[in-house]
Amino acid sequence: MRHPHYSFARxxxxxxAIIAGTSAPLAAQQQASRPLGQRQQRPRQVVKIDSAxxxxxxxxxxxxxxxxxDFARQIAEKARTDSILAARAGGSYxxxxxxxxxxxxGMEIPGYLFAPLTKRGARGHAAMVWVHGGVHGDWTETMxxxxxxAVQRGYVIVTPDYRGSTGHGAAHYNAIDYGGKELDDxxxxxxxxxxxxxxxxxxxxxxxWSHGGFxxxxxxxxxxxxxxxxxxxxxxxxxxxxxxxxxxGYQRSYATQATIGGLPFEKPDEYIKRSPLYHVEDLNIPxxxxxxxxxxxxxxxxxxxxxxKLRALKPELxxxxxxxxxxxxxxxxxxxxxxxxxxKTLERVDSPEQIDSWNRTWVFFEWWLRPYEDRSKPAPKVAxxxxx
Numbered sequence: 001m002r003h004p005h006y007s008f009a010r011x012x013x014x015x016x017a018i019i020a021g022t023s024a025p026l027a028a029q030q031q032a033s034r035p036l037g038q039r040q041q042r043p044r045q046v047v048k049i050d051s052a053x054x055x056x057x058x059x060x061x062x063x064x065x066x067x068x069x070d071f072a073r074q075i076a077e078k079a080r081t082d083s084i085l086a087a088r089a090g091g092s093y094x095x096x097x098x099x100x101x102x103x104x105x106g107m108e109i110p111g112y113l114f115a116p117l118t119k120r121g122a123r124g125h126a127a128m129v130w131v132h133g134g135v136h137g138d139w140t141e142t143m144x145x146x147x148x149x150a151v152q153r154g155y156v157i158v159t160p161d162y163r164g165s166t167g168h169g170a171a172h173y174n175a176i177d178y179g180g181k182e183l184d185d186x187x188x189x190x191x192x193x194x195x196x197x198x199x200x201x202x203x204x205x206x207x208x209w210s211h212g213g214f215x216x217x218x219x220x221x222x223x224x225x226x227x228x229x230x231x232x233x234x235x236x237x238x239x240x241x242x243x244x245x246x247x248x249g250y251q252r253s254y255a256t257q258a259t260i261g262g263l264p265f266e267k268p269d270e271y272i273k274r275s276p277l278y279h280v281e282d283l284n285i286p287x288x289x290x291x292x293x294x295x296x297x298x299x300x301x302x303x304x305x306x307x308x309k310l311r312a313l314k315p316e317l318x319x320x321x322x323x324x325x326x327x328x329x330x331x332x333x334x335x336x337x338x339x340x341x342x343x344k345t346l347e348r349v350d351s352p353e354q355i356d357s358w359n360r361t362w363v364f365f366e367w368w369l370r371p372y373e374d375r376s377k378p379a380p381k382v383a384x385x386x387x388x
Contacts, residue, residue, distance in 0.1 A: 056248065057248050058248070059248050059251045059252055059255050059263060060252065060255065060256055061255050061256065061261045061262040061263070061266070062256060062261075063256055063257070063258040063261070064256075065252070065256045066174060066176075066253070066256040066257065066258075067252055067253055067256070068170075068174075069136065069166065069173060071169055071170050071173065074138075074166040074167045074168075074173075075167055075168070075169065077166075077167060078138060078166070078167025078168070081138075081139075081140050081141050081167070082097065084141040084144075084346075085112065085141055085144065088141075088144060088346070091117075092117075092148060092151075093114050093115065093116065093117065093147070093148060093151040094113070094114065094115040094116065094117055095112065095113070095114060096112070096113040096115075097110065097111075097112060097113075098110070098111050098112065098113050098158070098192065099111070100188060100189065100191065100192045101188070102163070102181065102184055102185045102188050103184050103187065103188045103191070104181040104184035104185065104188075105181065107163060107175065107181075107185070109160050109161065109162060109163070109185045109188065109189075110160075110161045110165075110168055111139070111158055111159050111160040111161055111189065111192075112139060112157075112158070112159045113156070113157070113158055114147050114150070114151050114156070114157040114158075114159075115151065115156045115157070115196075115198075116151055116152075116154060116156070119198040120154075120198060120374045120376045120377075121198060121374075121376030121377070122197050122198065122375075122376050123197075123198070123199070123200040123201075123375040123376055124198050124200070124374050124375060124376035125154055125155065125156050125198050125199055125200060125203075125371070126154065126155055126156070126199075126200060126203035126204070126205070126365075126369040126370060126371040126373075127155060127156040127157070127158070127193050127196075127199045127200070127203065127204045127205075128150065128155055128156075128157055128158075128204065128205045128206060128207055128365070128369075129157075129158050129159075129160065129186060129189045129190065129193075129204070129205075129206045129207075129227075130143070130147070130150075130157055130158070130159045130206075130207050130208065130212075131159075131160070131162075131186055131206065131207070131208030131209075131211075131212030131213075131215045131216055132159065132161070132165070132208070132209070132211075132212050133208070133209045133210030133211040133212045133213070134166075134210065134211055135164075135176075135178065135211060135253050136164055136165065136166050136173060136176065136253075137165060137166060137211065138161050138165045138166045138167045138168075139159040139160075139161060139165075141346060142339070142341045142343060142346070143159075143339070143341070144341075144346045145341055145346060145347055145348045146339075146348075146358070147159075149358075149362075153362065153366075153371050153372070154371040154372055155365075155369075155371050156193065156196065156198070156199050158189045158192060158193060160185060160186050160189045162182040162185035162186050162215075163175040163176060163177055163181060163182050163185055164176030164177065164178070164182060176253075176257055177257065177258075177259045178211075178239075178254060178257060178260075178274065179214070179218065179239065179273070179274025179275070180259050180260075180274065181259070182215065183215060183218050183219060186206075186215050186219065187219055187226075190204055190226045190227075198376070200375050201226075202228070203228055203369045203370060203371075204226060204227055204228060204369075205227055205228055205229045205230060205231070205365055205368065205369050206219060206220065206227045206229075206230045206231075207230065207231040207232075207233070207361070207365075208231075208232060208233070208235070209233045209234060209235075209339065210233075210234055210235065210236060210297065210298060210335065211236055212235075213232035213233050213234060213235025213236065213289075213298075214232070214235050214236035214237070214276060216230050216231065216232040216235065217230070217232045217235050217237070217276035217279075217287070217289075217306070218276050218279065220232070220283060220285055220287050221276055221279040221280060221282045221283045222279075222282065223282050223284070225284075225285060227285060228285065228286075228368050228369055229285055229286045229287070229288075229364065229365060229368035229369060230285060230286070230287045230288070231287070231288040231289075231290075231361055231364060231365070232276075232287065232288070232289050233289075233290050233338060233357070233361075234290070234291055234292060234295055234297070234298050234303065234334075234335055234337075235276065235289065235291075235298065235303065235306065236276075236298055236302070237275065237276050237277045237298070237302055237303060237305055237306040238275045238276075238277040238278075238302055238305055238306070239254070239264065239271045239274055239275045240264045240268070240271045240272060240275060241301075241302055241305070242298075242302055243263065243264055243271070244264065245299065245301070245302065251263060260274075276306065277305055277306055277309060280306070280309045280310060280313055280314060281313060283310075283314050283317055283318070284317070285317065286317050286318075286319070286364070286368055287310070287314075287317060287318050287319070288318075288319045288320075288360070288361060288364045289306065289307060289310065289318065289319070289320045289321075290320075290321050290323065290338065290357050290360070290361075291303035291304070291306075291307060291320075291321075291322055291323070292322075292323045292325075292326050292334030292335065292337045292353075293322065293323070293324050293325055293334065294325045294326065294328065294333045294334035295332065295333065295334040295335045295337075296331075296332045296333045296334070296335060297332040297335035298335060300322075304322075307320045307322060319360075319364060321357075321360065323337060323353045323356075323357070326338075326351065326352075326353035326354075327340070327351035327352070327353060327354070329349075337351070337353050337354060337357070338353065338354045338357040338358060339354075340354050
């Protein structure tokens, strides 16, 4: 026989079960409705710190922690480059060390000028600004065979060692401004070219490799640019992606720059502004972009972002080619696939991909800059009728 209170107890248990089942969601709703400062904080998970790993991962945002270099050695290497370029110039090209003041802040920017020995006269030559790569790098003699080819085709070439470049001492090195004032340093080379009467201001192009390709792409994608055409080879394209892909050792050279002062998650707008990928919409001049799938510096997963976006948004202006596992050169495998030069003889070490890339590049610039055209001479009159 059941206890007289059995039915009541059963109903009470059922009610309590319902209340228990709804109390947690109700509590959560009440918690969410409270002001942020009054909400209960979830207990912080205690993680044992691996001091060695923490030190390895640490990235400073202080300018005084910018990685330094052996400046005396860099200056000596630059002097060696100067002597090689001067010695090889005889009978082949005009060579001159130049300086000009950057439009950004008047900083002195050193560089080189290469020109044909025989000038055509006023506005007789097309010209190009060639931009070296490297987070910290400089223009070296290893590019000499390509410079000579350019000069033989009638081009005047200027190669600026923009702020952050090596070989010019600590102050120049530590002034690095990746994607910032360095762009103006390179752009001001155009003003220098305007001082040369034999250069046609309407036929100036720009070309760069790696970080130099990054600068080239940036300047090509400005809404207003003095360049007629641009070629960016294996260019850095997306700093937001690149820094996360490369890790702390690479990040330290960026986060410690005085004009950046942090990582992408701290300064997202700054890194987006400094990445060419996010400026493709503003491109209004022809651009050639060559990349390699086995590039171990600017990895293909980065470069393909720019290639695909150009193909999608600017197919009428962008000439792009993806070289699949081209013959390697150096530690970065495909990164220098079109800069294969013997460091002793300074002659090209050609591969099929290098030949193809340069042939396409020369044709591209010849189409847009007309280097063989001599504008120092008046255009021939065209007859329009009998007796004229």
